Amino acid sequence: MGRESLQLKPGKMLCVIWSEEFLKLFAKNLCLRGSDSESMDLKDSLHTMLKGGEDYDDLSKPVPNLKGAVIEAIHELLGEMEESASNIAAQALDHIHSNEVIMTSGHSKTVEAFLKGAARKRKFQVIVAESSPSYQGQKLARNLAEAKIETTVITDSAVFALMSRVNKVIIGTHTVMADGGLKALNGAHALTLAAKHHSVPVIVCAAMFKLSPKFLCSYDQDTFNKIVSPHDILGFTEADLVSKVHVQNPVFDYVPPDLINLFISNIGGNAPSYVYRLISELYDDDDSDL
Template sequence: MSSLSLSDDVRDRVEAFISSRQQKRLCSSYHVARETVDLARRIVSQKRWSSACELLETLSTVGRWVSSAIPSETAAGNVMRRVRKIVRDEVAECSSDGKQQNPDDLHWMLTVQGAGGDLTVAYPTLRGAIIESIHELMEEIEISGHNIAMQALEHIHSNEVVMTCGHSRTVEAFLKEAARKRKFHVIVAESAPSYQGQRMAKSLAEAGVETTLITDSAVFAMMSRVNKVIIGTHTVMADGGLKALNGAHGLALAAHHHSVPVIVCAALFKLSPQFHSAYDEDTFNKVVSPHDVLPFAEGGVLSDVEIHNPVFDYVPPDLVTLFIFNTGGNAPSYVYRLLSELYHPDDQEL
């Protein structure tokens, strides 16, 4: 990072951002996404750059710096790619000023929209246009949870039985919004060893939602009574698969066996252009202390045994029925279309 001509304020902000995430003061993908957008805004507004090419290089380098420091957190890289797409779109818009912008003009569509403008040209209005678009991205992230919750009545009906696992703020808001006008029953798997499901069940019960907390081993037995499964996720992969809380894969398999639809609530900043691959498992998953699985005092009787406690599960796309994004509902097969709209092909790898 020494080669980057960043201001001291921006450099300190990047280091503070990484430190906060590593020390778990930024504990959710939402806060990571908001902080990344604010970081990108500071880079655009405070760093000296004469062309979009220089700005894109800086954003790419900072994005790689953040992604390498917190490899399991994909929201930061996703948002940085969104900002790079904004820069390219604004360059195309600036380059089209003064030219014919008739959507029916095939020549204009091919030359201006297809080429995306000249990234090496200094446009006087580019900085202001990019900052304005970044503010719009920030607003989209801030109201993403609300927009997802507003769709709850379309998917949850009276007297239904809904199952979920763990604790997701998005799913929690989704269920509470539906409970304002509908009466239904929620079954929550406790998601050992983190037991985040207990927190979810308590919050729903305090909000007046009929809630039952079950152990993870009872998921398959209870699934025959369930109408739909609604879960959150940490990341939506490029193939429509999920990087979700540990236990989500087993829940989805039980739902698939009983032909129960699986609905995933996720904001668009969780949509990643990356795929899950076996050789990249170290950056895909995160392994925490095995003490919650097997206390140290009980491990003395075992020899030559390795205990792993992964945080995430990979859920294949064929186990997911529907995604509810802040822009609406989409099938897993439509994810590729959203990726082409949100990210530029040259930004797949930062």
């Protein structure tokens, strides 16, 4: 199911993530049928590991109330997704302090909610890289300015020059990969590299449903990335150049985990090295190759 979705929508990693979360919910309700709510997790049961999986259930038998249980679990998952941004924003005061200078890039609704949550009780300044050629950073800057947050828009080329004045870098992401790296908006890699050079901590705001059990394969850019029209970079009006150059306009960057200091999700903060544990709790090993 996840593989077919990825073939239909290359680069749509969230299709795979949601497919795997659904399978985990279905398998959990299927395995726990007929047992009480205090049953142990079969995956973590030493007894089950020693038995070597010799006992099998007859899956041809009808399962009472399975449909209702799965639907209820899906509603709980959807509710968690809807409340994830507010849960992340509630942690803002623990990470943003008065008179700090925060740098971000692009427009992430989660980061916007996070900054607005801190602005209710703290005064700070935000520097927003405009994220050319999409210029999503301008939209974020406008929304923050309307919320009475002191905001400055800069070009992407000015990120390194201003990084020495910054206290924290806070960004969002499209997907958190299995190794703790990011599939983030183009320009995020350069931003985090500049932050590391100046020893500025990088915080990533990402809900749990953005965690993926997939790793980046350097040769699999067609699946990982999304290449869009280069018209915004080199328009057809430049007719004398169009026939002489081949322009790639990728939407996403891969950010290695060693450039990230902290993940803030709807369940709290974690280091990139802990992502593997969160993924093992979210997904079943049998569903990792969808």
